[in-house]
Amino acid sequence: EDKVVQSPLSLVVHEGDTVTLNCSYEVTNFRSLLWYKQEKKAPTFLFMLTSSGIEKKSGRLSSILDKKELFSILNITATQTGDSAIYLCAVEAGDKIIFGKGTRLHILP
Amino acid sequence: DAGITQSPRHKVTETGTPVTLRCHQTENHRYMYWYRQDPGHGLRLIHYSYGVKDTDKGEVSDGYSVSRSKTEDFLLTLESATSSQTSVYFCAISDHRGSQYFGPGTRLLVL
Numbered sequence: 452e453d454k455v456v457q458s459p460l461s462l463v464v465h466e467g468d469t470v471t472l473n474c475s476y477e478v479t480n481f482r483s484l485l486w487y488k489q490e491k492k493a494p495t496f497l498f499m500l501t502s503s504g505i506e507k508k509s510g511r512l513s514s515i516l517d518k519k520e521l522f523s524i525l526n527i528t529a530t531q532t533g534d535s536a537i538y539l540c541a542v543e544a545g546d547k548i549i550f551g552k553g554t555r556l557h558i559l560p
Numbered sequence: 561d562a563g564i565t566q567s568p569r570h571k572v573t574e575t576g577t578p579v580t581l582r583c584h585q586t587e588n589h590r591y592m593y594w595y596r597q598d599p600g601h602g603l604r605l606i607h608y609s610y611g612v613k614d615t616d617k618g619e620v621s622d623g624y625s626v627s628r629s630k631t632e633d634f635l636l637t638l639e640s641a642t643s644s645q646t647s648v649y650f651c652a653i654s655d656h657r658g659s660q661y662f663g664p665g666t667r668l669l670v671l
Contacts, residue, residue, distance in 0.1 A: 496602025550662040
């Protein structure tokens with residue numbers, strides 16, 4: 452059965468800290484891995500990763516995929532209170548998209 | 561795992577025909593959402609519901625309507641399907657804490 456597992460499920464850090472969020476997967480016919488940030492209603496797209504070892508970067512956020520070990524990490528450096536959100540990982544596998552349960556990140560001022 | 565199912569899982573239809581997608585939950589969560597996922601756009605919110613008979617529009621609501629007559633069911637209707645509505649549709653549910661749990665998706669092809 453295809454599955455996507457995110458860890459930790461929740462995380463509380465202080466402003467300025469660096470955080471690493473994990474997403475591991477077991478799927479057949481992997482196509483891509485997607486990261487989203489969910490604050491209020493609709494999740495906001497962050498990254499799409501298809502190739503191993505190539506870091507994608509956007510400001511303080513970066514992500515990388517390891518297709519051999521079947522995981523991805525999302526790094527946030529110099530965290531700010533506005534980074535508080537739920538971060539979702541999803542994997543496109545064949546004609547399916549499987550979502551993880553998300554990591555709830557809370558940044559303390 | 562959150563109990564969310566979507567039906568059908570795959571559908572092929574013709575332009576101009578009405579289509580209804582069903583989302584069913586067994587979690588008794590108050591909030592339900594319909595999204596579409598397209599390459600280059602990520603998830604986009606179509607409609608959402610915050611209770612029985614209480615719904616509101618999302619970012620891309622044109623051409624879609626929804627109904628929620630029971631807590632457990634949230635229906636998405638394409639009044640007259642167009643090729644631009646070819647997409648993967650996701651239903652999600654959430655409780656008061658806000659974490660959204662997604663269904664398996666429905667792949668719709670409009671010819």
